[in-house]
Amino acid sequence: MIDKDDNELVYEVIHGSTSSFEVLIDRYQKTIFNMMLRMVNDTETAKDLTQDLFVQAYEKLGGFNFRFRFFSWIYRMALNKAIDWNRKRKPTCRLELADSQLSDTPVSNDSEIRSNLLQVAVLRLNPKYRALVLLKYYCDLSYEEIQETTGVPLKKVRSRLFIAREMLRKELIVNGFFENE
Amino acid sequence: MNNKKIIGIICKDLDQELSAGEKAELDDYLASSPEVHQIYRQQALIKKHLDEGQASMIEVDFKKNILNKIAMEAYKQPQKKDNVRLVHGFLSRPVVKFGFTFFMGIFMGFLIFSFLKADFTGTSVQTNQMKGAFYDNESANNIITADVLQYDSPVATAIIKVRYSTTMVEITAELTSNEPVKCNFLFDYNNFAVLNIQNSNVNNQTTAMAAGNFIQINNMGENKFLIYLSNKNALQNNIDFKIMLNDSPIFQNSVQVNKD
Secondary structure: OOOOOHHHHHHHHHOOOHHHHHHHHHHHHHHHHHHHHHHHOOHHHHHHHHHHHHHHHHHHHHHOOOOOOHHHHHHHHHHHHHHHHHHHOOHHHHHHHOOHHHHHOOOOOHHHHHHHHHHHHHHOOOHHHHHHHHHHHHOOOOHHHHHHHHOOOHHHHHHHHHHHHHHHHHHHHHHOOOOOO | OOHHHHHHHHHHHHOOOOOHHHHHHHHHHHHHOHHHHHHHHHHHHHHHHHHHHHOOOOOOOOHHHHHHHHHHOOOOOOOOOOOOOOOOOHHHOHHHHHHHHHHHHHHHHHHHHHHHHOOOOOOOOOHHHOOOOOOOHHHHOOOEEEEEEEEEOOOEEEEEEEEEOOOEEEEEEEEEEEEEEEEEEEOOOOOEEEEEEEEEEOOOOOEEEEOOOEEEEEEEEEEEEEEEEEEOOOOOEEEEEEEEEOOEEEEEEEEEEOOO
């Protein structure tokens, strides 16, 4: 069961196997939760959205198109869900929550400080760029897989990621990320 | 120095996707510009920490909650759907759908047009307000023979039969002449009007003409005409007949219709 391809598992879920859906949850819950967390910047919301997403995915699996891969389908759903949530959220909340994740975790060394500064910088990116950064570095997708997931052309995926990295660099210079280097 | 281009090359290099040409270009930039060198080092550090992003991910286990939520929603089984559907229903074919839409559009157009053009004023005309008259075989009901005139001479022969009903007068004229003769039917236009002159059996040397108060037949040979007049007032009136040879009358008579 564990070695099975995602789409095989989806096929089994459609034909009544709940255990196959459990495998799919095991495979994607961590990545999706962490992506959600970096999209909505609130742990409880990220938890709720992740769980809702899987319930929604289970209900919609009947309409799954086997021409696509499962990860692109569920990541796209996750991104849309997070973007929708951000859109509905009052804009005033955004600034209050901005650094909350950073302050939650006690830091001990330079590497952890940098890691936290980077997370904050990622959170401050425009959602259009943030989603691509998360797919590339947290979901570990290739450019082609990002293209499949987001529907953004390959050339644009590359250029947007380069722009995002440059935006991060500029933000991190201000945050003192490169001090003591 | 094109900053955007350099960033692109640096990112490509860090992603290990740089071509040989671009690599040489990047080396030139790095050797010549400390600024580029600094950008490169900073981008490399960002890349390193981004790559470590996966390692810093928080572990979670929502499996129980998710399955409970699914169970709470009556454990709805996802609907089965065929992966590939090769045979489509006739009605679901695009050509049928678009064709139907197209014809419905035309039909709706006609419907709207006819509604726009329709007369909804509600004015209805009473029968007695209608102009004109309608003649059909009912008009010849209870037809009565008024008279039959006969003329026989070496120049011409004529049999003229006149019948009438309350709405119309029928004249059957059988004319035979070896020379051209004119046969005139004279009447008052207040009482009669010409409806029709029917050539029952007429040769090509004969012509007929009609005006408001007379009909003239220029006869040659043997011919038969059927003439219908409308009987305007159904009062006692005369129709005069005259046969002329070289504009001189050789026969003259009249028939009274609406005798009763």
